[in-house]
Amino acid sequence: MTDTATLSDTATPIVKAADVAYVRFSAPDLDAMERFVTDFGLVVAHRDENLLLSRGLEPMPFLHVVHRGPAKFIGWAFEVDSEDDLAALADAVPGCSAVHDIGGTEGRLGGGKRVHFVEPISGFVLEAVHGQHAEPLASRRDRHTYNHAGVDDRVGVEQDVVGNRYPIKKDPGPAEVYRLGHVVAAVPPGAHQAFMKCLADTFGMLVSDSARMIIPPGAEEHFPQPLVELIAATGSDVMFQFLRMDRGDALTDHHSILVLALMDGTPEAQFSHAAFEVFSMDDVFRGHMHFRERAAEGAPYALAWGVGRHVYGSQIYDYWHDPYGHVHEHMCDGDRVDASYGPNTIDMTDPGQLGFNGGSQWGPTVDESGIHSLNGPQCDPKFAEQPEEIRASLLSRDLSGVQHIVDAI
Ligand SMILES: [Fe+2]
Numbered sequence: 008m009t010d011t012a013t014l015s016d017t018a019t020p021i022v023k024a025a026d027v028a029y030v031r032f033s034a035p036d037l038d039a040m041e042r043f044v045t046d047f048g049l050v051v052a053h054r055d056e057n058l059l060l061s062r063g064l065e066p067m068p069f070l071h072v073v074h075r076g077p078a079k080f081i082g083w084a085f086e087v088d089s090e091d092d093l094a095a096l097a098d099a100v101p102g103c104s105a106v107h108d109i110g111g112t113e114g115r116l117g118g119g120k121r122v123h124f125v126e127p128i129s130g131f132v133l134e135a136v137h138g139q140h141a142e143p144l145a146s147r148r149d150r151h152t153y154n155h156a157g158v159d160d161r162v163g164v165e166q167d168v169v170g171n172r173y174p175i176k177k178d179p180g181p182a183e184v185y186r187l188g189h190v191v192a193a194v195p196p197g198a199h200q201a202f203m204k205c206l207a208d209t210f211g212m213l214v215s216d217s218a219r220m221i222i223p224p225g226a227e228e229h230f231p232q233p234l235v236e237l238i239a240a241t242g243s244d245v246m247f248q249f250l251r252m253d254r255g256d257a258l259t260d261h262h263s264i265l266v267l268a269l270m271d272g273t274p275e276a277q278f279s280h281a282a283f284e285v286f287s288m289d290d291v292f293r294g295h296m297h298f299r300e301r302a303a304e305g306a307p308y309a310l311a312w313g314v315g316r317h318v319y320g321s322q323i324y325d326y327w328h329d330p331y332g333h334v335h336e337h338m339c340d341g342d343r344v345d346a347s348y349g350p351n352t353i354d355m356t357d358p359g360q361l362g363f364n365g366g367s368q369w370g371p372t373v374d375e376s377g378i379h380s381l382n383g384p385q386c387d388p389k390f391a392e393q394p395e396e397i398r399a400s401l402l403s404r405d406l407s408g409v410q411h412i413v414d415a416i
Contacts, residue, residue, distance in 0.1 A: 021099045022092040023211030023253045024085040027187050027263050028136050029069055030281045031083065031416075032333065033076030033409050035397070039307065039330045040073045046301050046308070047327075047335055048181035048285070048294060050144060053112050060116065063184040063283065068117025068141040070187040070283070077400040077408040078331045078393075080278035080384075082123075082132030083190045085210055089137060090120055096135050097122050100209060104416075109136065111415065117141045123416045128202045129194055129276040130404030132413055135210075146183055151287050168289040182294030182337050184283045188322075189262050191279035193269040193382045196237045198276070203248050203266045212250040214350035215261050216319045219244045221354045230356075237268075246355060249319055253346050261320040261342040269382055275404045277383025280311075280326060280334035287339055288323045294337045295325045309388045311381065315370015316340075319353070324370075331401060332387030 034040045037059050041051060049061035052069050060069040074081075087093060093106045103124040108114055119139035126133045151168055152161040194202045206212045220234060221244060227235045238244045249262035267279060285291060295314050302308045311334045313325030322338035329335055354360050380386050384401045393401070406413055 020207060020211035020253075021095050021209050022087050022135070024087050024135070024263075025252060025254070026086045026259075027190055028067065028084040028086040028134075028139070029072055029187060030190060030278075031072040031074075031081040031132070031134075032331075033074040033079050033081060033412060034331055035075070035078060036330070037073060037075050042306070043308070043329045043335075044071060044073075046181055046297060046306065047283070047329075048184045048290075048337070049283075050184075052116055052141075055112075058112060060112065062141065062144070063186050064144045064146055065186040066141055066143040067186070068139055069113065070184075072113070074409070074412045076412060078397045079400050079403075079409060080131075080333060081406075081409060081412065082126075082134065083281070084121070084134035084136050086139075087135050087137050093120055093122050093135055093137055096124075096209070100124050102127075109139070121416070123413070125406065125413070126202075126205065128198050128205055129192060130406075131192065131276065132406070132416070133209075134416060146286070148183065148286075148290075151289055168287075169293065180293070181297045182285045182290040184285055184337075186284050188260060188282040188284040188336075188338055188341065189264060190281050191265040191267065191381065192276060193267045193273075193279045194276040195274065196268045196270060197241050199247075199266055199268040200241055200243050200245055202276075203245070203250065206250055206264060206266070211253045212264060213253050213346060213348075215249040215251050215344065215348060216351045216353055217245055217249075218247045218353040218355050220246050221352075221356055223356075234270075251344065251348075255346050258343040258345055261344055261348075267382070271380065271382050271385070273383060273385060273402060275402060277385070277402065278333055279381045279383060280336050282322070282324070282336035282338045284341070285337050285339050291323050291325050291337045291339055298327050307389060311386070313337075313370065316368040318366045318368055321368070326381065328384070328387040328389065331397070332384030332390050332393070334381060334384075334386075 044061045052062045053060040057075045059073040061071040062069045097103045097106050104122050109119045109121050117139040121136040123134040154161050247267040250264045252259045307330040309328040311326035316323045320341050322341040324338045326334050326336045
């Protein structure tokens with residue numbers, strides 16, 4: 008049994024994806040979602056009765072899509088290098104659409120071509136896009152230069168990170184989002200390993216860090232029996248994996264996808280969270296304070312976890328539940344690595360390797376932050392208050408209520 012037990016037989020992948028491009032949701036109340044994405048620091052690129060498209064500062068037309076419909080995470084898109092890559096996916100992936108121009112408002116904003124398919128292990132709709140483009144947006148604040156003790160990188164300039172020194176104006180405001188950083192899926196045990204392999208086989212994803220429950224022989228009785236049985240049944244002790252794009256010698260994020268085993272009994276795969284990159288830790292904290300203010304005013308947002316700094320990937324993080332419980336993360340200062348990195352093994356039976364409090368270099372304790380897991384919208388403190396219809400829709404991967412949306416992708 009090895010740390011790449013579910014990936015080691017990966018043949019040449021169909022494509023090597025370049026990055027993640029956007030996430031796609033549906034929600035009954037687009038007004039509530041527009042307020043949320045604005046408070047999150049996204050810029051609304053389009054809004055009509057049925058569609059909300061939001062973007063960051065990078066030169067991409069949108070990175071967050073919400074359709075009017077049942078409360079549901081639909082899936083996400085990979086960016087690929089060429090139309091040939093789209094054609095390769097269309098040829099090789101069962102049920103994949105043909106390559107076509109991105110239509111409707113999404114195409115009008117940024118052009119490009121794409122394919123999509125319903126991934127059968129997870130039930131998520133996965134898309135691949137190429138050729139989207141938009142002009143970048145200017146930052147209101149730009150980069151900050153930090154002084155460190157004994158190292159004066161900023162000389163003769165006040166540290167005005169909120170833009171309110173001259174003139175006086177109410178602007179900390181929201182964080183400024185630059186780009187989509189990573190997407191995290193929580194997939195029922197056993198299927199989670201098959202989904203990891205699917206991402207490697209289809210999009211060429213590489214393992215950065217692989218978290219394994221390495222139970223010493225004869226010590227099985229000291230570990231939860233469902234876990235022991237899962238490992239025996241699947242032949243793999245991989246519980247979660249940080250996966251990155253294969254960009255050869257070029258740098259890429261330590262993880263663009265993380266796949267977790269969904270261990271809380273929820274029967275279908277869930278959207279854990281999407282992380283959006285901001286420029287600096289000042290923006291992470293600014294976003295945190297803005298959400299705290301808005302939540303205190305009654306906005307339907309709940310802190311999931313933060314502010315802290317991860318061990319694996321090193322990002323400074325802050326996680327919040329949106330009005331439907333889907334977690335959106337602000338992050339910055341993540342590790343950038345090339346194809347030579349890893350794969351590394353995290354031994355989950357060794358508390359010293361995971362880092363305290365669920366993988367933090369520093370940050371709030373589990374109790375202080377309120378986080379119990381990032382397994383999906385069922386972890387939102389507001390979840391029990393949602394109408395039954397919304398709770399059922401959030402947790403189900405049944406696409407029948409959004410089939411018209413999927414058909415139009
Ligand atoms: Fe994250």
